[in-house]
Amino acid sequence: MKFCSNCAAPVVKRVPPGDSLPRFVCDECGEIHYQNPRLVVGCIPELEGRLLLCRRAIEPRYGYWTLPAGFMENGETVAQGVLRETLEEAGARVELGAAFSMISVPRVNQVHLFFLARVIDMEVTPGDETLEIQLFEEGAVPWQDIAFRTVGMTLRCWFADRSAGRLGFHVEDIAQ
């Protein structure tokens, strides 16, 4: 951030009065521009014991496998965001279950949130962001080609919980 989005004057970074952290501040109009973490919301779509994964058609991690997920948008609930992303990226309609994992990634100012989900129906062609979708048995999951650490962590928890016969809620961090 270099300029004030309110008045176009240059911003400076300093601790405003009464605050404890440096912010982008506009001395021209007085606006303080806060920057906060973003939520990435997605799900773990399951169909008759198999797991739906998407192979990414965009960077970062083009060609790698991921769960359907993306940035939550203004004006929607967490659940609406999950359903939207799952339809956009996997071409799948799902019934959402419980929240399953919430993973903070402070290095990139994100929190990733995944819900349990049951696939209701699937399109033949997924969205533009996806090369292909595929249903995987546990033994066939492409562990070496998973796009993101939060997805790998979520999948490991999911298979472990499934083996143990109890699906929990997992709050984790990826520290660096």
Added chain:
Amino acid sequence: MKFCSNCAAPVVKRVPPGDSLPRFVCDECGEIHYQNPRLVVGCIPELEGRLLLCRRAIEPRYGYWTLPAGFMENGETVAQGVLRETLEEAGARVELGAAFSMISVPRVNQVHLFFLARVIDMEVTPGDETLEIQLFEEGAVPWQDIAFRTVGMTLRCWFADRSAGRLGFHVEDIAQ
């Protein structure tokens, strides 16, 4: 948002190529300015069966009672944000338990997240944002003077779960 924070040119709101939602776009430098929901993180601090609430010294809702909570900051984990806000607003150090409630408030583009917590120690004087802190028995909770609906909803779930002998994880929406 009126001007590009990258180059100070005026922005326009339209759907960028390949996107499905209108964004603030800079035609001068090409920057797309996404706006996403913010996370408010807090806890339900409990000490020997009593609940710690803070009376707000700031707007909105000056003078009303709330749980310690605030906007998650860049560079921190969800848990670090909760501990920071609890220390700032309640002057209390807590040991965090499980995540307890996650409430989407799409009208204001927020998601509120509360954790269970046990008070370890309390300062006599709370932070600048708080008029006073007080420990409440269930029967003494000032239900008519709770600052925010997400806090009221969380407290009702907490007392109900406690009566039932089982603390769950509650995913809710406040629709309007």
